[in-house]
Amino acid sequence: MQRDRIAVFVVFAVNGIALGSWASRTPALATQVHASPGVFGLALLGASAGMLAAASVAGRIIERAGARVVVAGSTATTAGSMVLVGFAPTVPLLAGALLLIGASVGMLDVAMNVAAVAVERRLGRAIMPEFHAGFSFGALAGSLAAGLAAGHDWSPARHLSVAAVVAAAVLLPVLRAVPGSRPEHREQLKPGRAPIRRPVLWLLAAVALCSAIAEGASSDWSALLMTVERGVGQGAAALAFAAFQLVMALTRLAGTYAQRRFGPTRCLAAGSVLAAAGLLAAAAIPVAAAGYAGFALAGAGLAASFPMALSLAGDAGKQGGGEREIGFVTAIAYTGFLAGPPIVGGIAQVTDYGLAFGFVALVAGLILPAALGARRARNREEAAVTVES
Incomplete structure (x- = not known):
């Protein structure tokens, strides 16, 4: 049966719809709360803090409640917090609403990736990039809708309220097919094998960390780069994020084949180079077309980083369900x-968005050494297990 595979794909898409909807309206939100780039970056810090806090405890919650319950609860909270973001009239209230949406999305992220690993194990092959393609298609749909809303002068409140209803309506028909209705029996990890003590997980986390910085910057700041530095309107600026997500989604659809054909390390290394080149082009070439092309190239390069890092983390937790490793x-x-967000906003405040994205390009380039290090650490870990047995 493919019901669980389709259901998890839809969950990823719903999460993407939520992100694409509010992230593409950052120019309007910044105007709505009368915030400068630096202050707006601090407001975006609320979403990041919520994500981090929720992800830190999500693994253990999912172990006890099951992925399906957490997916349902966090999606409902995400929809409600989107409405709050749209109506926020001041920076403190916007930061609070973003804190809530960050926490709900953080919990949803871990739960949907745990469900995806469950599907991978049933199928007996890695297909994580396919699920993350669902996220990208959802984010693309959300960003295109945001562009239309901005072009027709819809306020963030009106737009995000409609988006919240759409996201909830898309999820409801498939929720029962999401894996993880109840916790399954799992063996306890051996002493000394806690995630914090495993170098391979730290290095995979570094891959995901660099990818998160680059992807988050493209989500939060690409529209502002295009409006402030390239002089395009808000509706056209949203297309930069749309191009980023479209190419990322299409690349992720091919990611499953690429991972089997070339291996995850080569895919991560090549993606790092592409992402760095694309972000550098968007930052350095003062032409709007170069910005769109640069973000598209960055989308292709970053497509594999986050999903492959999480898939490898789930595989590293094969003694159990992978919840703690993914978390x-x-x-x-x-x-x-x-x-x-505050780093990019701070650099933009002192200099400009071009130099800020130059920094992001450097971060994307660091995925390459982290991926190579993760492969070596995994090989050492497997060799040690073989010797012990």
Whole structure:
């Protein structure tokens, strides 16, 4: 049966719809609360803090309640918090609403990836990029709708209220098919094998961390780069994020084949180079078309990073359900969402968005050494297990 595979794909898409909807309206939200780039970056810190806090405890909650229950609860909370974001009239209230949406999305992220690993294990092959393609298609749909809403002068409140209803309506028909209705029996990890003591998980977390910073910057700041530095309107600026998500989604659809054909390490290394080149082009070339092309190239390069890191983390937790391993890697990665917005906003405040995205390009390039290190650490770990047995 493919019901669980389709259901998990839809969950990823719903999460993407939520992100694409509010992230593409950052220019309007910044105007609505009368915030400068630096202050708005601090408001975005609320979402990052919520994500980090939720991801830190999500693994253990999912172990006890099951992925399906957590998916349902966190989706409902995400929809409600989207409405609050749309209506926020001041920076403190916006930061509070973003804190709530960050927490709900953080919990949803871990739960949907745990469900995805369950489907991978049933099928006996890695297909995580396919599920993350669902997220990208959802984010693309959300960003395109945001562009239409901005072009027709819809306020963030009106737009995000409609988006919240759509997201909830899309999820309801497939919720029962999401794996993890109840916790399954799992063996306890051996002493000394806790996630925090495993170098391979730290290095996979570094891959996801760099990817999160680069992807988060493209989500939160691409529209502002295009409006402030390239002089395009808000509706056209939203298309930069749309191009990023479209190419990322299409690349992720091919990611399952690429992972089987070339292996995850080669895919991660090649993606790092592409992402760095694309972000550097968007930052350095003062032409709007170069910005769109650069973000598209960055989408292709970053497509494999986060899903492959989480898939490898879930595989590293094969003694159990992988909840703690995925939660650990996700929590570390979310420090990128935590630190990224104020850093990018601070650099943009002092200099400009071009130099800010130059920094992001450098971060994307660091995925390559982290991926190589993760492969070596995994090989050492497997060799040690073989010797012990």
